[in-house]
Amino acid sequence: MTSADTLRNIEELQQRCEQYDGISLKLNWDMLRQPSAAGNTEWLVTYEDELLVGFLGLYGFGSEMEICGMVRPGYRRRGIFTSLWNRAQSIIKRGQVTTLLLNTPAASASGTAFLAKLPLTFNHAEYQMKWNGNSSPSLSADASSAGGEVVLRPAIQEDTPTLIQLDSQGFDMTEEAAAEVYKLHKDEGMQEHIIIELSGQTAGKMRLYTEDNETWIYGLTVFPKLRGLGIGRSALLQTIEREQQNYNGVNLEVSLDNPNALKLYESCGFVIVNKQDYYRYTG
Template sequence: MTTHETLKQIEELQQRCEEYEDLSLKLNWESLRREPGGGGAEWFVTYEDELLVGFIGLYSFGSEIEVCGMVRPGYRRRGIFSSLWKRAQSYIARQGAHNVLLNAPAASKSAVGFLKTLPLAFDHAEYQMKWHEEKADERSAFENKILPDDHVILRPARADEVPLLVALDSAGFGMTPQDAANMYDEFVEEDSNEHIIIELEGQPAGKLRLWTEHHETWIYGFTVDEKLRGRGIGRSALLQTIQREKRSGNGVNLEVALDNPNALRLYESCGFVVTNKQDYLRYVG
């Protein structure tokens, strides 16, 4: 079976699990579709009678590995995920990861039951949010007012600006410069990601990354230089992005840490609504 065929089966399994529990799984598809070792995820699967029944994905971010998985409804409580987790542990040990985070939807009863069996400590939670035009109207971010700002410009980042992206990520998200740099090892200007520089009056002031699939765009790594915050730069960049994606017929989504109330208020004021909550638990075994 080809990798492409397996990925199609993983996608079908994800859809089945999400429909069954009415939740959203974070499988980082942009990483799944890349080759392992080339910025891609490592993953393991389990079949029964040629049917894909279990999956676990491991996503490396610098010295940290995130883990997410699923088991087909009707095949749970058979030790399938426990077996996948053992395979994942062997891979993690070989990689020498300093931190391991298991990620699961907060609303998933099956995930909560399994996670209780592991030595874990709560690390953080993230909200997944989606832009709704009616909420934007209610909060005074209506279409006619989402106009380009002459002082705040968004433009594609160039490959020679990777050090700038690294510096902004490092400062904005508390990452080590090395971990931030590792995220750009496979920087390609024409890949499925769009790396965007936010400029204020011609000078770099922040950055964000866009990833689009099936007419849904996700905003990641959105940060503004700490020295320039409070001047409406982030709001202008966000509204311009919404306007652009809406013209292209794309939905707009993002993630925000639960402990970042300022960002949450900004997103809500622009019309974003919480659709899902993901819990991240640190493995301490």
């Protein structure tokens, strides 16, 4: 079975689990579709009679790793996910992981029940948000801020150091860790790295990932000295308008401990559609 076949089976299993449980799983498809040579994303699967019944994804971000997974309804309570978790231990150790996070939809009874068996401590939660055109402000001609004109342009190779600097300052990470994360997404065709300029000078960045007419906004940040000028809001509204023209939905994620960002997104017409809980492994 090819990697492409496995990915199609994972997608089908995700749809089945989401429909059955009424949840939205975060499987980081932008990373799953990365070439396996990248070495930062791996998955483990379990088949029974050629049917995919279990999946566990391991996503590396430098020395941090996130894990999520699922088991097909009707095959649960048979130790399938426990077996996948045990198999994952060698991958975790090989990666010299210092922070291991396991995530589950807050509304997933089966996911929460499994995690309750492990030595974990609650780390943080994220809202997944989707733009709702019925509650949005006017999008037209919103290309300005208090500091001047805001322009979005594709990032080029020479922007790499700036992208790393912005991620480091915006998300409280070392530049080395930011560089590792950037490598994950460098060559993927379904995404764009965007530079946000204010009056011709770099002010911020974001990454857009589009698949199946749904665009996800990741890593939106502005240099600290330029915050509060409406740059992020202008970039968001311009992106929404462009994706509307391409008939794409617009989605993003925000941590619950970032109330300023949550307020900004809600003011631009985003509504909460799902909540993901993250737990740090202490074993």
